[in-house]
Amino acid sequence: MAQELKSNYIQWGFESLQFPNKLRSWSKSNPKINDDDNFFISRVKPKQRFRYEGTQVRTDLTETNDKKLLAWLPWNVPSKNALPDGVFDSEVFSMWPYVTHWGDWNCGLGRIPAALLDVAHKNGVAVSSVAGIPDGQLKGEWSRSLTTLAGSDIQTVADYMKYYGYDGFGYNSEFSEYYTAGRVTKAVRDFHVKLNKAIRPYNPIFENIWYDGTNDQGRVTFDQGLGDHNKTIFGESGSEAADLFFNYNWNRSWLLENSVAKAEELHRNPLDLYAGFNMQGGEPKTYSTVRWPLLKKYPISIGLWGAHSQNMFFESRGEKGSDPETQQRTYMLRTERWFSSGSRNPVTTPEISHSMQYNADNTDFHGMSAMMTARSSMSWDLTQEPLITYFNLGNGKFFNYGGVRQNDRPWANVGVQDYLPTWRWWFASKLLGRTAADVPATGLDAEFVWDDAYMGGSTVRVHGSTPKEYLHLFKTKYALKTGDVITFRYKVKGGKADASLVFATEDNVNAEKAYPVLTTADEADEDKWVEKTITVGGDLNGKTLALVALKMENAADLNLYLGEFSIVRGSFDAPAQPIDVKTTLLHAAKNGVDAKIIFNMPNTKAKGEPCYNTDVKTSLFKLWAQQEGKEPILMGVTTSWAGMFYSVPVDLKGQGKVKFGVSAVSLDMKKESAIAWGEDHEIFTNYDYNDEIKADKSVIKPNEEFTIAYVDPRHEAGNWKIVDGSGNVVAQANNATEIKVTGIANVGFYNLILNGKVASTSGRVDKEVTYSNYVQITSNAVGAVPHINKLTADDSETSIEVVANKEVTMKYEGKKADGSGSRGVKLLEKPVGVKVSELGFNNTSKNNQAWSLAFWVKFNGFTGGTQIVDMRHPGTDWPQNNWGSMWTTYDPNTGVYEVTLREKNAGGAKEYKQRWKVDFVPGAWTHFVLAMEGNGTDTKPMVYINGKAAKAHNWEYNGQQGDGLNTARFANNAWWEENILGIGFGRAGAAAINGTVDDVKFFDKAISEAEATKTMMSTATTDAGMKAYWDFESDAAADHYFASKVGTAKIAHGELKAGTGEGVTTLVPDAPTYDAGSAFVSGNFQVTTTAEWTAKKATITSQSGNDQAGTAKLKYAKAGDYEVTLTLTNAHGSDTRTFKVIKVKADPTGINGTEAADMKVYAIDRDVLFDVETPGNYLVQVFSTNGQMVASKAVSVNGAESVRLHLGVQGVYVVNVKKDGKTLRTVKFICK
Known part of the structure; x- marks a missing residue:
């Protein structure tokens, strides 16, 4: 079970009602709220979005009718919000191009997680918190709080918002001032006017949001649009106070017409008015269900609400199943169909309807793209910061860095989400194809996947077949210069295609400049990330890059994973080493340890002034953990000057100390500071024992051996008994952490009675627990879970060596598992x-x-x-x-x-x-x-x-x-x-x-x-x-x-x-x-075992088998070290075993045989040995699994020679051998 964010891990510091008083004591000279401030300070300066009609899907959308969208929605779950978590199935919203402001509904005034701020800011989206004021008469505590807020020093408030990176205040304003005659409301309005004037010069996306219930006089007037009753809360040009979120009964023509007229009378943009949609309640619906077609006619923006604790995209993502990856995929479908369109392609949007559906199969929904353009912020000066994206969503079931698995722990941190495809997914058979006729009825598709990544835990997959199709990736506005290096990284998991990167520039946006990156002659290799670089020359020098697309031709069953797209100008310095490192061990258990790290970066900013990562030459920070006597593990990355560690793997029987560290990575991701380590922590002082037990078999046959044990290797010993229905003891073990049973003869149900230590409010206590019917003995006739007793390659149970294209015979032996039953x-x-x-x-x-x-x-x-x-x-x-x-x-x-x-x-x-x-x-x-x-x-x-x-x-x-x-x-x-x-x-x-x-x-x-x-x-x-x-x-x-x-x-x-x-x-x-069916009911269902062989890069020429024996014959065309995996499966379950390894040498008689022939890499104890007979210049490099080089040796070989590298620490390593600069072999091995 994943370890996750708990209430005592990160302290928010105050409640919404307390914020005004916090402001009173806050100053630039003393900006600290609490020790966890760095989890709430944005380190990404808001990017500025740009307009360019040439890359719009709908060219009829202009500044006057291109709607904005306010997502006044909760994030994730209230107890966690957007703080870094150890739960993969967390909210990682990604449809930022169709959002202009995110009002985090379950964030109280004045405190917002930095991760949400950072991802929104890089996309040019404002983020605000919300005053959750109850409806009805304004209660005294809220009256005092709002009065204090309104009376705050404006410059102090502006400095606070600037320092933390907050982009506005939101108000659930449906209160009435019966006893204060509107004085509080008016004071807050005047406060907003002054605050806007103080902040907008340096933060143009700053925006206050007012729920259009409470009017200028402090009374409730719903559903009248913008008029004389609320015009000062809205504010005229030059005295803007707050933009209005209309209640849900706005869907009448006269109301929208009058609102537009009133906004224009005030010299305000009517797009600063948001027509509210209640996603939970399906509103508007009171007067009619006329919704989107009516709103489309008016220059009024879109406001989404629903519900109080979770947004509706996330809350009911379980519609397709509860598996975490299924829920993430469902959430992605729900958001993609809602924002880009039911087809997930903004070109083929269904007709605008009155629908309010948001499910994963919402294929008939028109999408927000029908009424607004996809915005982009990708337009900055490349000399100050490169563009780099790894197509990472910000969560995963594992963490990869540089295409290498660093750890297999689940995580979520939306702050490290990359720049993602702008339109999501704009496929067309021609560049900038904007009509339905330009989109093939059957062609390519794209989606996010969580089974691989170059960096992070996810990436984009493009798949399918097509004669010719474009995937429009990014809307940009970069002034390119000669020497700029464009990198495209990908992995072909299967299939074929001719693919090119396509660029279009503003001087002639319809003319494509194509650069081939893949051909149908290239072989698929699911293990290899391919890097292609393009150096900008005269054809692009001085041009403004407007569009990046991927053109695919002659695609047949293509399965393409994207790893990186970047534009880098020149080189960037390595950042300084982080300072003021403070670490806290939060939790230690079977799955690992949780911890947090807080640090600062050396900088020259005045106290109380914001310091962004670009100011300290940093793109992101690596988070490291190291148990005493072990290699450091890269656990993740963060953009904040604080980070969380969840389920850090530790040897539960190893040394008892662990430390946590951080390093800063350069803006071009190529250089890195030294790791700044925190203090050592004792792992096992407050160890949280896991009292769960587990049997090693789910289906047990008469007289079959089985074991039941504590899942926690550190658990205290207990006394175990297995008893039948009459109370007779059939097996027992005392003072043990497991019970090994040689077999039980009779079919039936048996209770397990365990007397041992368990957790209680007073600590660890002895308790007898009965697990009713925990052991089930079922008859042989109904079948069993398959079991592989033996797996061989060419009759060997250990590694073998063969030449390329030689047939290898795999064999297995299993136990009887077939049968029949209900x-x-x-x-x-x-x-x-x-x-x-x-x-x-x-x-x-x-x-x-x-x-x-x-x-x-x-x-x-x-x-x-x-x-x-x-x-x-x-x-x-x-x-x-x-x-x-x-x-x-x-x-x-x-x-x-x-x-x-x-x-x-x-x-x-x-x-x-x-x-x-x-x-x-x-x-x-x-x-x-x-x-x-x-x-x-x-x-x-x-x-x-x-x-x-x-x-x-x-x-x-x-x-x-x-x-x-x-x-x-x-x-x-x-x-x-x-x-x-x-x-x-x-x-x-x-x-x-x-x-x-x-x-x-x-x-x-x-x-x-x-x-x-x-x-x-x-x-x-x-x-x-x-x-x-x-x-x-x-x-x-x-x-x-x-x-x-x-x-x-x-x-x-x-x-x-x-x-x-x-x-x-x-x-x-x-x-x-x-x-x-049930093993205890008769029937005629046949249980038959099948064998599945998985052999990467091999051709399986034949295979056969059943539950008890089988064979497969296979060949390898290229040299390398390979594993073969066998899985036996039937209706009761499965068993898997992997044969390691088959070493394939190149055929020395082949044309390229000398490149890898007679070359061996192997380990003996703590030495790496490299034997070679072919002359050449060789470089042998050994890396730990976290990507750090631990040994290296260059040799020039004239004849047969052996090279030895000694490693001082046991562990898993990767050795890479290059000859004359070309990689010959990469091998993973265990050094004991």
Whole structure:
């Protein structure tokens, strides 16, 4: 599990209400708020955007009608906002060209994370914080706070905003001043006027935002547009106060016409007015749903809001599944379709409609690009700062630098996001193709991926086939000069293409200047980043670069990853070493250590003046960690003068000290300061033990060996017992960190009882914990998880050496794993559901009748809270479509299963919550029963797990709470005739089930524990009260519904398709995916093992195999060191093993044979040996995995010779061998 930002890691310093008083004590001579200030100070000066019609998609958009866009939205989650985190699935918004101002809704006044500021500023976007003033009468605390703010010294406020890099104030202004006669509002207005005059000369993007509720007189006047009632809050030209965010009922022509006229009367640009859109509530909708087509007619800008804690793009990104990468990809699709268009190409925008949808399949949405241009800030002086982008989003599941993996820890820091493609994605068959006819119906596509990166954890992938197509990358305005070096770096993962970088200049923007970078003759190499450089000459000298594009011709199944685009003029000095380094060890656990580092850079700026990274010759900072006795690890980068470390890998049985450091990287990314290290920290003084346990097998056969152990290698020893259903001990281990079992003979369920140390509020205490049914022994007949016993190459289990094009025979031996048994349905994070009307529910008894739902389920894993069973009408209005009549959620972190029944009232309704302690073991089958003990008037729930009553944990109801089972009952009036009873629906805040379901049964009674035990193993159709039974042994019908073996009710696996309105969906049946069902139920599903061989750069000429044995024959055309990976897979699971290594020598009889023939690189203990027989000048360099060179030796060889380099420290290294400047071989090895 990822370690992540916690509340005590970074201190914000103050709440929104406290900001005015903080200002009173702040000064340039004493600018410090607290020790964590550097996490909130921007080090990127806001870039200035430019206009140039020649590279617009829509040339009819001019300064007078090109709308702005205010994203008045929360960032990420409130507790973290944009602070650096250890969670990959964090918000990394990237559609900056279509945003002019981001109002961070969950940032209180006067404090904004620097990471958000930095990425916005490099894109020319303003960022402000928000005063979350409650509606109604202005409360005394807010009256005093706003009065203090308005009375602050203007220059002090201006200096504060400049020092921290903040670009405005925002106000949730829907308050009334009944007792102060508007005096506070007027004072704040006058404060804004003065502040704008003081700040805008040096920060032209500074902008205050006022929610258009409170008017000039301190009263609320919604939905009247700009008029005499609010004109001074808006302000006339020269006395601008705040731009207005209209409430959501602006969608009337007269209101927009009058607002434009009033703005012009005040000599203001009406584009400084924002028409508000409530993304959560689907507003405007009060008077009508006329929205975008009406707004398109008027020069009024776009304002997005929704909701209070998370924005809607991010909050419901789980619509396609809960896997973190799936959620990131979904979030990206949602934002790309909303901003660039439903097609993700601003050229092919659908017709402007009234839609407010923002889902991943929002293909019919016109996008913001239909009403605004894609803005760019890429226009600065290249002598001061080069342009460099690695196409990195600012998050990842790993961290790469220079194309080399530095660590495999998840991270997120949007502040280091690169400059990204401007229009996203402007494909066309001709340069600057602006019509739908210019876009091929089937051609190339592009997307962000998180499986590779040159720098960071993500990059852009371009893929597909096309005869000719352009991807327009960047809108620029750079004055080029002779000698400027343009670098393009890429990796061809597969396929072919002729590709060229294309430049267009302002003097003739329609004329392309193409520079080939890839040909169809080039071979794909998924491991190699290719660098191409172009030195600007006479054809581009003195020209203004307006456009950078990538032209691809003759592309066939192209799979191209982008690594870098840069323009560098001259050379840049190495920055100074950081100073004043302060480090704090925050947390130490099994997954590693968390820490923070705060530092400064030597500079000549006066105290209290902003100092940007460009002022100290720095592009970014590298963050280093080093455990005593180990090599330094590069953990990430930051633009702030502060950084976070999460899950730094440490040897848990190694030395107990660790230190953290930082180095500064030059503006051209080619030079680096020395590392400035902080003090040593003791790792294990306050170690946080992980009390989880895990078995080494998810499917265990009779008499098969298995082990259950603490996952934490440092965990204290405990006493272990495995007992059968009668309480008999079948295995035990005392004073041990694991229990090794030689085998259990009988099929069935077994409890694990563990008496050991666990965490408590008073520290580590001894506690006996029973893991019910933790061990499952299943029959051999149903099959098993495959296992590879042996893997050989040419009958060798160790590395072999062959010449190129010689056939290599791979062989494996495995255990018996095939079989047959019950058939289930893979849920794939989608529900199976049945209409309650088919089960006998009606509007009279509603959900208060007696019923039970029983089924087998196997969870593949959990990513957080998971919804198990619920009953709801997904097509009704929000939020009832999310709540329904009942819902149930399992929290894997606490092992608590919760059933919630809720009254139908939209707000303030009573909720009945009953909780049980349940151990759902991933990979194991669990029989689950939810029994509702209804009597027609009221009801209460009961849960049975594997035929036994679950352990009641606690309950909440009607303002009361208690332990165990609640004896009170609940009259559930939340009812819809269209309700669906579903397994694994998922909803906002809870994932759907990632697993398989089998043998679903419905009873019109609350079954007992004895009946739950009986039905668990039974396939009978005559059990008392059974009204439906789906065993999935027969295929679904053409409409994808399964017929019941009892009664007429039908069930289907399906997808929740988005409809119109917040959260509105429809369950659409789809074709089921079958899987091995419960190992404890009979059936005829065949479990068959397949073998998959992965051999990079090899040609597999033949392969065959089953669960117990198999072979593959392959050849390598080129010299190198290669690995071959075998994966055996069946319905129960998989096993993987990699053969290391096959050393391929060049064929000495070939034309190029002498280049790498007879050359060996290998390690013995702590020595690297390099044997060569071919004459030449060789350079051998050894690098640590963080990219630092640790050894180097140059030799001139006339004949056979051996070169030895000694390494003092064990670890993983990469050795690179060059002959006459050309790389011959790069090898990774372990030095012991």
